[in-house]
Amino acid sequence: MQTRPQLDITLCAPRGFCAGVDRAIQIVELALEKYGAPVYVRHAIVHNKYVVDGLRDKGAVFVEELDEIPDGDAPVVFSAHGVPKSVPAGAKARNMFFLDATCPLVSKVHIEANRHHAEGREIILIGHAGHVEVIGTMGQLPEGAVTLVETVADAEAFEPRDPEKIAFVTQTTLSVDDTSEIVAALRRRFPAITLPHKEDICYATTNRQEAVKAVAPNVDALVVVGAPESSNSVRLVEVAQRSGCDNAVLVERADKIDWSRFEGISTLGITAGASAPDALVDEVIEAFAQRFDIKVTASGQQREHITFNLPRELRQPQAATPGA
Template sequence: MAKTDPLEIILCAPRGFCAGVDRAIQIVELALQKYGAPVYVRHEIVHNKYVVDSLKAKGAVFVEELDEIPDTEAPVVFSAHGVPKKVPLDAEKRAMFYLDATCPLVSKVHVEAQRHHADGMEVLLIGHAGHPEVIGTMGQLPDGAISLIETVDDVAAFEPRDPEKLAFVTQTTLSVDDTANIVAALKARFPAIQGPHKEDICYATTNRQEAVKQIAPEVDAMIVVGAPNSSNSMRLVEVAERSGCPRAALVQRASDIDWDFFAGISRLGVTAGASAPEQLVDEIIEAFGARYDISVSSNVTARETISFNLPKELRAVPA
């Protein structure tokens, strides 16, 4: 391969940071600005090593559980994925000052689950076991009040206490198509089941998947910039493959590119998960630019203008 080999790079738009991720990162940065280091963060604020490392460099200290934090007056930030109800209660018992960076769209799912439970419903959560968002949502209700559904097979195996008193909510970062199949199976088996008034999969997840679907059949390969523990990024790889892209790969940084995997391509699609910063996309374009004669264009499928309010304690801090 010579540097003169042409390569057309098509960027999916929208891609990268969503409003919830943007807000969560701002909360940590503004807390550092207002209160100084350290600012403790429970779990990765968002699932991206570059973001986490850059916040660590500014004085953020990441922990998995509150018991790793010494008695302190320093702020504690809860990650964008949301936390079980027990976490803020434990923080209050220890008189910790905490800032909740839970994405408002995840909080909406928490409220829905609590409302259904209060109405006497048995609640199902469509999601991936072990994901922090799922742990947080299930932790809103007492043990046994909410059951996890991961697949259509899980729907067939589920035995409700009362099929007339069932409701479901979903993780916000799922595959739109997979979730539609699971919801269809639930409605077929339990016609009385209640769902959200507006679907729980967030606008950003939906928009990024739609953008990939449009590009995938037109390119030889697709790169999804993101982390392997990022649910929405992993779903983008699956969506690209299912939509007709012959090769799709998750790439965290330019240094991780497997050049053999991309050998012989002339059209490359690039997108980024909702927790991946644009600098990493630029870095990957630059890496291809060092090996190919590249042209870069953008395919815009939606415009995103949504933004979320910061916690009141941080609103007066100049960004």
């Protein structure tokens, strides 16, 4: 009998679901429980096909625009990535009942952008063109109020109306290192630029990138479990490659693994993007266990103690205190 090669797997921690993703999924599930199917969801609630398919099986109906939703009283949920102001305005105009699953850390960026605009500043948004979060943030303000900057070259080319009256905000799921280079260029060119009150890149993105940086130099290959549409998952692959693991790949789920990438390896790192559930990580580990004699160890901080409140409409009423 042929013996399987030994493989030491290091699980990066933290990995997988963040508080904003967890909240968004809960909103859809609780809306289905409370109001029954269908519950309409504008855009994929989070960027993960497994999660979306699971919610669809329970009665969620995914649409890209509100005009795909028939008139009626079925709830509509806005995705975790946030939406332009025109979307809730359109929902109100049709008397739709909607629940906003925008991650509170994305909402924080929206609030900052509105405040800068109200105070007369021109706004730079550091982010990726076409990403739904960027569309939502730019859609908070009138056309022309926000300029998208994607690269250091964009930052060098940007010409403000008044260099004394500019501010920047960022997409929450960017590479920390890339963003710091862009910010450095902006601060060098425009010393008066107003910075975010607190870092816009979210805690989950930062923590997952730091965990990958610690593991990547010490493994032959690294798997990021996540969807190709997921910005934070794609960034994790880039971070791993820059940190010394050239053989870093994005894997949507176990049946998508290209096994030719893992021939002859003896050490492997595994992490997951913030919208990838633990079930998919377990599935990937099991797939490696079919081909290798695996030993799994964890690296890094295991738990993130952050939770976000659910919308008021979905919170359980508190039980009355006995004797009150």
